Amino acid sequence: MRKYDKLIFQLSREGRKAYALPKLDVEEVKIDELIPAEYISDEELKLPEVSEVDIIRHYTNLANKNYGVDTGFYPLGSCTMKYNPKINEDMVQLDGFKNIHPLQPEETVQGALRLMYELDKALCEISGMDKMTLQPAAGAHGELTGLALIKAYHENRGDTKRTKIIVPDSAHGTNPASAKMAGFDVIEIKSTDEGLVDIESLKAALSDEIAGLMLTNPNTLGLFEREIVEIAELVHEAGGLLYYDGANANAILGKVRPGDMGFDVVHFNLHKTFSTPHGGGGPGSGPVGVKKILMDFLPTPTVEKDGDRYYLNYDVPHTVGRMKDFYGHFSMMIRAYTYILMMGKDGLNRVSDVAVLNANYLASRLKDYYNLPEDTIYKHEFVMAGLKSDLSEVTTLDVAKRLLDYGYHPPTIYFPLIVHEALMTEPTESESKETLDEFADVLIKIAEEAKNNPELLKEAPHYTSVRRLDETRAARDPILKYEG
């Protein structure tokens, strides 16, 4: 393919345009009679002048330099890069969903409210919770919402000493960051050698200052926290609440529910478990579900039903307030609900069967070449601790960059932090055995290259649109916009 490295600004030519508006059909008034001259800008904007052809070619060329789930295998651990069904996109484009204003009278948006209500109910059933808020914009925003609920719960009881949140050292970075943002102090507890919550460390951390524990189950190592019942009992006995980070929920659909495990509040990532696209970084959606004890604290509005009428309820007695504008990422809710309807109870159960089967199969293919614990059952993902052969000069970064040459998106690297040289791999249910075999063959070949020709890895990638990029330079002398 032709090399393409222009910015849209470099295509600009005086006088070109890609738009046409109807002629103004009301009497034109001089602009400074509408708006006082002192408020009007006398500088011209730098926005480029380009034709529609320029735009389409430019962004098609950029798209060619990108890689999505539609391009190929994308085994990013904890990101659940499953296929994004095309019907989801079609449903979002329906006029009755796409072109409705959020502040329309309720009687003109009954279909939208009904969809939200039904999604709320479906997510409650899947999670084992009693009520959802669909407001959170993303997983991290769900965490912040859940923590706000935990905070409000303790405050409402006058239990103001509870200022600390426990987070395992295997947790996603958002967990401690969200806890801090919600005004808590973070207590990090060590994991066992196997990578599970260390019960003794947990006991030592518990006190009447603990507001709650945040846990991902299965955790970021792809391991199910087998002691979850005891963990929940310990936290509850100490007066704390349990927060379920739903990042890894793809492993447990129809198998076990956070609500039944003892969690009080949970978030789902619709962009992971429920097939809404990741969009190159967003928008996501992070609905939060709660048990009855937290229902009175939910953000407003919630979506309710009265007879045949659906409505927005602003009357929540101890609400934490509003977490975002309007009602959340509605178009993501449409996609997720489409997916839930398509898959049904049987299909969702099968999702977790195959997601877990795929992970265990891929791990079994790689265990002789990459460091993996013996005889472990994984859930939806597994974490390899780098190459098995002791090649100090070849790192996980090199393996990942070499994978780019073979046309695969690499696994998540250097996370979780507790695994040395981590390659966190999540195949999802979307991949066939052939894809997994081809990927395993490539990783095995890379392991051989690492032995025989380490330079090939150190200098990778060779075939991408750019070679290895200098991140240090980018951070040292930041260039964050085009200066022309």
Place this chain on the structure above:
Amino acid sequence: MYPYIPNTKDDEKKMLEAIGIESVDELFKDIPESVRLNRELNLNPSMSELEVSRYLTKLSQQNRTVNEMTCFLGAGAYDHYIPSVVGHVISKSEFYTSYTPYQAEMSQGTLQYIFEYQTLICDLTGMDVSNASLYDGGTAIAEAAFMAANITRRNQIIISKTVNPQYRQVLKTYAHLQHLEIVEIEDDGGVTNLEELKKQISDKTAAVIVQNPNFFGIIEDVKSIEEVTHSVKKTLLIASMNPISLGILKKPSTLGVDIVVGEGQPLGISLQFGGPYLGFIATKKEFMRKLPGRIVGQTVDVEGNTGYVLTLQAREQHIRREKATSNICSNQGINTLAAVVYLVSLGKKGLREVAIQSAQKAHYAFKQITKSGKYKPLFDKPFFMEFAVTSDISPSVISKKLLEEDILGGYSLEEDYPQYKNGILYAVTEKRTREEIDKLSSVLEGII
């Protein structure tokens, strides 16, 4: 078999053999029996595309859209024209099915459009640096407030009541978490009350937050607010801007704003019942390392070719964990691309034309509606594309009568502003025609 799960029973058998187990159930034996579901989920069985599509189409038809009705409703979400090219570019699945661009060499498309987005936001606002976007206009204000508190080490935020009530609610929710004190300044005839601001501001104030054009559509005297704000050492000015208005209004940088935020929905993002939209934030270079969220920077590869990477990541949660500037871990991805394509489609002339046509038509509508005296202007200040009127008729009656004529009327102000009883805020974009505006005013005229 399911359309999105390729493995067959035969594949499954081979895979189980390779793992060395008999059944898939064995892979779940680590889940304690006492908590297992051991029943089917209480959901419908799987359905075909045709059935799902039929059902959801039916739900969608229970909504009345802005294509069936003429929309004069704004108050934070606007019915602007979206060029066709926007939808086509954001539908490219190399963009929308990709993840956050952690593997830069394979994500140059995403990284470059974010770099272009940052450049465009800096151009519109006149600021030095923009991040890769935030969730929406409300959370952008909350993030900016946290940022200001962090920079100044102070914990009081002053916000004008002329800022969108929803944004203020979000700010209050966030502020409570970190014990920030929120002081609201009453409006004075539809604009921020400068005298009250002078009284409230002190060396405890981290930031003053205003919106321009404000919630009532009125153009605030940002320069005077800036003078009061900066009369106190270190206190920052945060302004939430309608990006379309920046097609004609002075850049916030020239007005001395320290952090510019706003709702990017008007930039080519459909209304979709409130989301997902796009929050933007831009600031001065000195505060660059205090910004929340993703930032893309330009660099070179080993052969000296230009490329783009996520940068300044030492601010972020995946590196800094509890010491991060924010917990945010996504940006609005594909919506930032929509904003980029919208802005480059319009270009410098087009954005100005959209702003001017909206202003012209809004002023025409204002003139028509207030002509007979039945509807009186609520304020007498200069406005951009939204204006408030009041009358003796209750907003619910007006709304109902307009709906009967397929008109989606304005936003009733009295719930958020009890002092403006019967006040209604109308928005007029460049999409409205003279005929539609005339119809609105004649229907309004006929309401008893």
